[in-house]
Amino acid sequence: MRHDAGATGHAQPRAAQGYAGDVPPLVAWQWVQAGDAVLVDVRTDAERAWVGEVPGAVAVAWKQWPGMALNPDFDAQIRAAVPPGRKALLLCRSGVRSIAAAQRATALGLEAWNVLEGFEGDPDQQAHRGLRGGWRFHGLPWRQG
Secondary structure, three states, X not given: OOOOOOOOOOOOOEEEOOEEEEXXXXXXHHHHXXXXXXXXXXXXXXXXXXXXXXXXXXXXXXXXXXXXXXXOOHHHHHHHHOXXXXXXXXXXXXXXXXXXXXXXXXXXXXXXXXXXXXXXXXXOOXXXXXXXXXXXXOOOOOEOO
C-alpha cells in the first residue's frame, strides 16, 4: 500500500518506518518557509525541465534517465544539500520514489521526510496527473522552465 494513499494537503506529518515520516505538501512548504527544512527534488533532470520545478528546491536525482539507474552521486549530493540540523524534504512525481530516497538519506544520518502526493499527484481516471493532489494542485510555488 502506498504511504500517501488518501492523503490531503491539510493532514499532519506522520511517522514512517525507515525514515522520519510523511509530510503533506502544505506542511512541507511551511517548514521550508520557516527555514527548518530543505526541499530536495529527487526527480530526473528531464522531469524537472519538462513538467516543472519548485523555485529554491535543490535538485538531487534519486534515479536518472535513461534507464532510471540510481544516481551514483546521490549520497554526496544530498549531504551537501542539507545542512546539519535541518530536515530534508524529499519530493518526486507522486510520493513513491521519494520514499526510497528518504530511506537512503536517513541511513546517511539525515532527518528525511517524504513529501506526500509528490509534485504531480496520482493520475485520475483518464491517467492525467495534477488533478488529484500534488505540490502544484495545492497552489504551492512552482515554475516551468
